[in-house]
Amino acid sequence: MISPKLLNPRIGLSLSGGGVRAVAFHAGVLQWFAERELLGNIEHISSVSGGSLFTGLVFHLSGNQWPASTEYINHIYPDIRDLLTTKSLQGNALCRLLLNPINWRFLLSRANIVSQSIERYWDVSEKLEQLPSRPVWSINGTTAETGRRFRFKDSKIGDYEIGYADSHSFKLAVAMAVSAAFPGGIGPLKLDATLYTWFRRNGWNLTQPLSAVNPKFNKLHLYDGGVYDNLGLESLFDVGKQSMKNDTGSPAIDFLVVSDAGAPFSRSKIPGPLNPWRLKRVADIAFDQARALRVRAFVNFLKGNTASGMYLQIGSNPIACIKEYGNQAEIKSIATNSSWLTAPQIIAAASYRTSLSRMKKEDFDLIARHGYETILWNELAFYNDQIK
Numbered sequence: 286m287i288s289p290k291l292l293n294p295r296i297g298l299s300l301s302g303g304g305v306r307a308v309a310f311h312a313g314v315l316q317w318f319a320e321r322e323l324l325g326n327i328e329h330i331s332s333v334s335g336g337s338l339f340t341g342l343v344f345h346l347s348g349n350q351w352p353a354s355t356e357y358i359n360h361i362y363p364d365i366r367d368l369l370t371t372k373s374l375q376g377n378a379l380c381r382l383l384l385n386p387i388n389w390r391f392l393l394s395r396a397n398i399v400s401q402s403i404e405r406y407w408d409v410s411e412k413l414e415q416l417p418s419r420p421v422w423s424i425n426g427t428t429a430e431t432g433r434r435f436r437f438k439d440s441k442i443g444d445y446e447i448g449y450a451d452s453h454s455f456k457l458a459v460a461m462a463v464s465a466a467f468p469g470g471i472g473p474l475k476l477d478a479t480l481y482t483w484f485r486r487n488g489w490n491l492t493q494p495l496s497a498v499n500p501k502f503n504k505l506h507l508y509d510g511g512v513y514d515n516l517g518l519e520s521l522f523d524v525g526k527q528s529m530k531n532d533t534g535s536p537a538i539d540f541l542v543v544s545d546a547g548a549p550f551s552r553s554k555i556p557g558p559l560n561p562w563r564l565k566r567v568a569d570i571a572f573d574q575a576r577a578l579r580v581r582a583f584v585n586f587l588k589g590n591t592a593s594g595m596y597l598q599i600g601s602n603p604i605a606c607i608k609e610y611g612n613q614a615e616i617k618s619i620a621t622n623s624s625w626l627t628a629p630q631i632i633a634a635a636s637y638r639t640s641l642s643r644m645k646k647e648d649f650d651l652i653a654r655h656g657y658e659t660i661l662w663n664e665l666a667f668y669n670d671q672i673k
Contacts, residue, residue, distance in 0.1 A: 296327045297521040297538035302334025302511035303546040304639040305369055309649045310546035310599055311339045312365055313656025319354040327351070328536040331423040331520035333510030335546065337464035340422060341409060341457055342368065349415045366649055368407065373643035378402040394506070396466035396474035404458035413440050413460060414453035421536055423520040425510030426463040429473060430502045434513045436520070447505070448485035448498045463507045465641070473506035515547050515572070516579055524582040541594035543583060544656070547576065548639050549600050595663045599655065600635035602628060603662035610666040619665060626655055
């Protein structure tokens with residue numbers, strides 16, 4: 286269980302990208318929270334890509350409210366499983382693009398098509414203003430023009446260079462599509478910045494008054510939040526200071542769980558010099574290093590603040606990790622005797638492709654179970670003082 290130092294923890298949840306693989310992994314992680322009746326303690330969620338698709342579905346399926354633990358176990362989790370294993374978001378978006386000439390204008394900004402599929406195929410018709418005030422949800426994208434984190438939060442959109450605008454009537458499906466708009470595979474969502482009134486502070490001080498500004502760019506191209514930060518960590522954690530972010534206007538948290546379902550970096554032969562995939566390989570290296578720097582900062586923070594959070598990495602082996610980090614014979618015995626996923630099953634879960642295609646039921650169940658077991662081994666290894 287959560288450390289006894291935090292009898293009533295205020296939890297922040299950072300949900301990574303990774304397509305439908307991430308949705309299934311995060312679904313298993315939230316199952317652990319629900320079984321321990323801790324869903325009500327989640328104060329702030331920060332998400333990108335698959336994490337945003339998952340969180341949007343949770344709110345949508347629970348009637349625009351954050352679900353109680355029993356509701357999640359009995360209804361939300363099964364409904365998400367059913368949706369992902371019967372409907373292909375990727376296939377529906379492709380059909381909308383190819384079969385509807387009106388959508389051909391979005392050939393180079395296909396996230397606009399994905400937003401249509403989320404709204405009409407997944408039936409997510411809500412607007413941002415319909416989301417509850419708690420938990421706060423930061424939906425993260427990336428502004429191509431500025432290279433900054435573009436966020437949807439508290440019915441406001443923007444980044445700190447462009448400024449922020451009210452977006453009460455902004456569709457949730459569009460925000461979810463922006464967060465999942467991976468370069469190349471989906472492409473950006475094009476946003477007409479002239480339709481909004483933008484405000485920005487003149488300095489970093491949060492007490493500075495907001496001033497109206499003209500947008501630097503009439504059109505904004507918004508990509509997957511994973512381009513900037515695939516962990517969705519920046520909303521909740523200051524990497525430079527290695528401390529929680531408890532800014533004015535956001536709920537304070539004292540326990541941060543980072544659920545990382547991003548695809549592990551593959552070790553493979555580099556494509557030939559004339560092969561266009563060589564550039565993708567170089568980009569993957571850059572993405573992996575940026576992610577690794579954030580992970581190292583957070584893990585280093587946890588070493589000195591064990592009671593302050595968890596880092597849940599897809600592909601981690603529960604038995605090996607409990608034996609390494611658990612310091613009691615009883616914990617090692619639990620690791621050996623429990624029925625965990627096997628090493629090949631864990632590898633299969635972690636290497637599941639990053640896509641928005643329909644999943645097989647057995648694949649969803651495998652990845653969700655891996656997510657559940659990943660947070661469970663963290664509980665056993667680091668919070669064993671409450672294990673009965």
